Amino acid sequence: MxxxxxxxxxxxxxxxxxxxxxxxxxxxxxxxxxxxxxxxxxxxxILSYSLMASRDASFSMATKVVGHPVALQEVAGVARREHAPRRAREPWGSDMFPG
Structure with missing residues (x-):
């Protein structure tokens, strides 16, 4: 670029x-x-993040949250409080996709 x-x-x-x-x-x-x-x-x-899942999935079914390391850090407070306090978080960067 x-x-x-x-x-x-x-x-x-x-x-x-x-x-x-x-x-x-x-x-x-x-x-x-x-x-x-x-x-x-x-x-x-203002950045926002989206959850991608299959149509029949619900958040209660999730066992871990995967995202870019910076995104995971930026939403960590909200995730801990409201959405995923006991779900594992796994960093996955845009440069980590198999090529």
Missing amino acids: FEAYENGCVDVVCVPAMTSLVGATPYFDQVLRLTSPRIIAEYTK
Whole structure:
């Protein structure tokens, strides 16, 4: 994505630079390494997370919650209090999918 921007193949790249939990994301350093980045805007975006399950599933059937490590941390308080206090949490990053 950044290579395509540097080579002029794309005009705009939109990346998350900071999060409230982890601070600067890995993208932030990549933006700083660009030859001449042009920062157009910065804005706060409220993130939401979705639960994916089969149609006949219910949350009470779940034995564990799998998600990106940062997402799991960001929702940990709510999950403990309301939704999944006794369910195992398993981190799974977007770079962990078999390829």
